Amino acid sequence: MMGNLLTLIVFLPLLGALILGFVPRSANGQPKAIALIATFLPLLFAFILYGNFDSAQSGMQFSESKEWIHIAHAFQDKELVIGYSLGVDGLAMPFLLLTALVTFLGVLATKSMQRAKEFFIWYLILVTGLYGCFLAQDLFLFFLFLEMTLVPMYFLIGIWGGDRKGQVATKFLIYRGLASVGILVSFVALAFKAAVVTGTITMDMTSIAQAFAKAPADAITAGFKHGIFLVLFLAILIEEAFFPFHTWLPDTHEQSPSTISMVVGGVLMKIGAYVLFRIGVGILPDAVKYYATVIAVIGVINIVYAALVAMVQKDWRRLLAFSAISHMGVVLLGVAAMNQEGLQGGIFMTISSGLLSGLLFFLIGAVRERTGTTIINALGGLSKPMPVLAGFLLAAALGSLGLPGMSGFISEILAFMGGFAAFPGLSAVGTLGIIFAAVYLLWAMQRTTYGPTTAQLEGLSDARAIEYVPMVVFVALIILIGVYPSILGDLVNHTISSYVTRIGG
């Protein structure tokens, strides 16, 4: 029964987009209904898979694999195999669930708009791309799905964005286009080098990882691994919006419709982190270890730099973008530590940041819908007209600043437990981020929800019934992970252990 669920998850949204194509443009509400179904079914299937997932295994589960492209005599007379293969392991599972959740809640949160049909067509294509990225077990397939996220995003920002939409959409495209190039280059290099060892050119991630793990030192030199990792890492820095390649993210968040901000902050920008874990740590652990200090330094720079810049932002959406960059810096620190605590903390932080970003951008979207602005100083005293939204915003801000009992804290402390074991000095600097996060978030909260209510903000309506769904679901998960982190930890523990053993050996 589990046979084709992964394929269904990936392509149901695309099918939804196709169906939407036949819906007349004038149809009211239909596009959203179709999009809801096309994102809800994958959500349902993802949870079925989760229920049947065996977390005691470290390998791929529910795998689907078909030979797709086969050339018997490709380069240097070697066989070339590209597979259509999907699978989930302990690393991919949390990302699958995150994608399912955020993309569904994103549709739910979408307000009626101009050209809704086209919006949802692009949106659903984007969703297929996102699922594909986390489920593909073949580098070539992964790359296709990654490219599949690019074009829809360009139109989603470019058509439904804010006043600088054209410029920002282009910026998004160029940045992430460049990142794709880096990723493609490193993938090709990985495949060809693995072929030197195995004799077959394959793009299958597991085979490549095994080839790299087993290859004698003279077949795949350390220098080669380092070089290829640098190209990949550069791409990840862009993809994940790390300093100094981060400037597309605040612009994107500022100019995107709030649904798209939810998906970008919640899922899309996490692809970079996923690649870092899957390819960087999974295939090139020696190189990660070799550049550990560099990675840690970049991580700490991001933590502190983005936090300081966040402090002076005037727009909530830019503040949240920098906040996310700062938090993702913690991921780099955890990865650089290359120990169990650090890697686990890194994955926790990525997922936690995804959930919190999804929630925060939803809430800021809801505030904007009512007040017409996201400029912090134009708000104030929102607790009075909308106590529920203000309460959830406070919960989200607290989760984001790492309050224990919520997902951010356990992520942060695990990453630092790893970080302090490997880089005590750098980690100590990184803890500044914990203080700064409290400063910029509470300062923004103070100016947004506290204080006297201005006349034009009085009488605004509080949360509607439908808006409780995303808020409650997000907060429940954030608290669940904070109070009972094993729910996430048990999933990823074995996969990470297998990575760590490889590093140790």
Place this chain on the structure above:
Amino acid sequence: MVQNAWLIPLFPLVAYLLLFVLGRRAQEGIVTGISVLAALAGFIVSLLILSDVNANGAQAPYVFHWLTVGQHSLSMGYEVTPLNAMMLTVVTFISTLVLLFSKGYMHGDERYSVFYQYLNLFIFSMLGLVISPNLLQVYMFWELVGLCSFLLVGFWYFKPEAAAAAKKAFIVTRIGDVGLFIGIVLIYVATGTFEYSGVFEAFQAKKFAIDWITPDHLITLIGILVFIGAIGKSAQFPLHTWLPDAMEGPTPVSALIHAATMVAAGVYLVARAFPIFEASPDTLTVIGIIGGITAIFAALIGLTQNDIKRVVAYSTVSQLGYMVMALGVSAYTASTFHLMTHAFFKALLFLASGSVIHAIHHNQDLRKMGGLWKKLPLTGWTFLVGALALSGIPPFAGFWSKDEILLGAYNSGHYVLFTLALIAAFCTAFYIFRVFFMTFTGEFRGEKDVYDHAHESGPVMAIPLVLLSIMAIVVGFLNSPLMNNAFEHFLFKGGEEIGNVYEANWGMAGLATLVALLGIGLAYLMYKKQSIKPENLANGALRPLYQLSLNKFYVDELYHYVIVKPVVWIGHILNFIDKWIVDGIVHLFGEGTLIGSLGLKYSQNGQVQTYGLVTLVGAVLLIGFAMYAVGGVK
């Protein structure tokens, strides 16, 4: 009974959830009823546990698995020791009374139910902290306590001062928390565990998994880092600035923060984790000095404040300084005993102040009070009991515990600290009786209308005052020679003695009492008889000193200009760099290489095909190069 200790924090948690579900329109009586019953149930269980521990001593913690991290397993759980059995009892007792008192004080508030929700969450967090058997769990509840004080200090969120004070409380304590955070993370890295018992063993054996520092230095480093957490939470110098501002919260909250929850957490942590600090003489010295400075520093500020709650707040800072100093000089018993006695008389002083404030229409300015004894006799009497206890007049509670601290400092040879503490004791007696005389004696200095309407507020506010007064009178005897130092015997039941214990010294007791009486006498002369005019002192030769004290030694201003402003400036500078340099260079780079060749006029028209093409061409070139370079194709 000890295995049921988890019930104690559960009661207020359930009360919180119940109130949350009932919503903000729940009836006031029901809200208070649920909350008081929950706290009372906790108090009863605490008493049972107290007697169990008194009979059987400390028992092994109860733990369950929480999270697997590779080879390590992190656990959560609860434990009962004599120290935390005492804390549980005190916290639940005071909480019950504060919850009851709030019914009168918060009556008619729009968010009455929300206030009780927060109070219950606050009590839950503090109780959870107290029964934690490991440092990770302590840290989690530690932060939750901070959150609740943030919510409660900022309860009247529409007041800008309250919003600012709440934020300040959270951020300043968080600076300390990061010290604690690093401390416990280093403990984990060094010892592989967060459990108290495991950590203490490792500290005794001095075997650590950290090699970039010698074991002895590591012990000192960790001790100081953990202590920084206590500095923030217990409002020690130099992180004391949040506590007086926290007065913006409703007065019952102040009573809770100052007596039972929040600030007690810092002292409790140092006491509970004492082996960590005891392992390094340097750490103890730092603790002693910080405590001594705080005791005198806050006492000096307390001399001149005009807000009734602020004076009491500075007295808390100062008294916490005593406790911390006592730990620093290894007067462990004296410190924990003062923690307990102080909880009672400080809750009393705050609730009595609250009763005054409530009676005169939420005015807190001492300069607009006076002559209230006739209007508020019960409040006056109970405040007097609290003031006598705080001043250390025998036989009130504060006398016994403060005397032990002075003795501990003197007998361990810390004469400077001893002198500071003695001067602070004089100041304490002076400022609290300054408040007493300015509030209850003389003529009323506010509007006549307000005075005419002032009256006592009924049993829900009177009962807590009376019960706390009784405690403030009798609780000191627990560790007096009159009761054969029962508290001390209880504290070390079934375990080893910690720190130094000294025989009672009647000479020291006499000296301490004399100093306190001198302070009271001076306050009497200045504010009752007015034979020495305070204004003359303030505007005369002592003016610079007066200004220094009145302006709290300008510490807030110093922080504002030395830390806050520069950090915000750095933020602005980095933001500028981010916008114009980081983004600018990328723009140049992008436009120069990719788009420049196609002509700038295409760069802004959003031709996605163009960019797609450029990307594709670039990709093909790069792949070709890569394949060539890595040797796959030749």
